[in-house]
Amino acid sequence: MSRAALFLGAAIALAGGASSAAADPNAFVQAYGEKLAVSSVDVSIKDGLIPVSSDVQAKAYVEQRMPADQKARYEAFVATRTLTDDTAAERLAEFFTIDNIADRLKADDSTARRARLSIVIDKAKFPVMKLPGQVLPIKNTILSGSFRIEDAASGALLAEGRINDSVAFVPDMQEAKKRNALKVLNFGRDDHLQVLAAAGNGLARDAQAVFRDPALERMSPHKIEGVRVQQASFEIRVSPPATSQEP
Numbered sequence: 693m694s695r696a697a698l699f700l701g702a703a704i705a706l707a708g709g710a711s712s713a714a715a716d717p718n719a720f721v722q723a724y725g726e727k728l729a730v731s732s733v734d735v736s737i738k739d740g741l742i743p744v745s746s747d748v749q750a751k752a753y754v755e756q757r758m759p760a761d762q763k764a765r766y767e768a769f770v771a772t773r774t775l776t777d778d779t780a781a782e783r784l785a786e787f788f789t790i791d792n793i794a795d796r797l798k799a800d801d802s803t804a805r806r807a808r809l810s811i812v813i814d815k816a817k818f819p820v821m822k823l824p825g826q827v828l829p830i831k832n833t834i835l836s837g838s839f840r841i842e843d844a845a846s847g848a849l850l851a852e853g854r855i856n857d858s859v860a861f862v863p864d865m866q867e868a869k870k871r872n873a874l875k876v877l878n879f880g881r882d883d884h885l886q887v888l889a890a891a892g893n894g895l896a897r898d899a900q901a902v903f904r905d906p907a908l909e910r911m912s913p914h915k916i917e918g919v920r921v922q923q924a925s926f927e928i929r930v931s932p933p934a935t936s937q938e939p
Contacts, residue, residue, distance in 0.1 A: 715907035729799035731806040731844040735789045737782040741816035746781035746884040757875045789892035796900045806844040813837035833891040849931045858924040860894035863917035868893040898924040
């Protein structure tokens with residue numbers, strides 16, 4: 693699994709041994725049901741939250757190995773955002789996470805109502821270990837930020853709140869390879885890239901829980917790559933429904 697597994701290695705023990713707290717009812721699902729689809733997703737990560745070592749590998753991936761059709765979509769995406777050598781990781785993480793969430797929450801034949809989701813990540817932890825000639829990721833990434841959900845047709849606010857401490861685990865890294873069609877290198881030569889995609893996969897899992905899970909537990913009720921993992925904590929404020937006023 694490469695040295696990136698060292699970064700995430702303790703996660704399985706953490707997830708498997710975490711005590712299970714009582715589940716909290718999901719106010720958003722209670723108000724709108726489990727079938728609400730997302731017609732558009734926007735994820736913004738504040739510049740400078742992800743270390744330079746990730747910027748280097750993100751830039752190299754886009755330039756050298758990203759599939760052509762994906763690269764064309766990425767270039768269109770960053771055309772409206774600030775992209776420099778120092779923000780390459782933030783932009784690629786945004787792109788991967790948006791694709792990941794959109795695929796999880798896309799409409800199907802049973803979908804009657806659609807929403808727009810926006811997430812702003814304002815806190816992140818991407819710890820690294822510096823060794824002679826290299827920098828390695830050593831701990832689980834953690835993302836936290838605010839979200840806003842609006843009705844796609846009217847623009848009315850449906851809910852807002854925060855996703856706190858969204859943690860990525862080994863299964864997230866494995867799942868992200870599939871969901872983001874990553875072309876990875878062998879022998880740990882792109883650990884930071886894989887960790888970056890894993891962070892987005894963890895955040896996407898937690899966003900999906902807001903829309904789909906009737907109750908929110910510390911341990912996700914869903915398995916990824918055959919493993920149950922810890923999910924974020926949530927603050928959800930559902931807006932009261934609009935009422936018409938009689939003349």
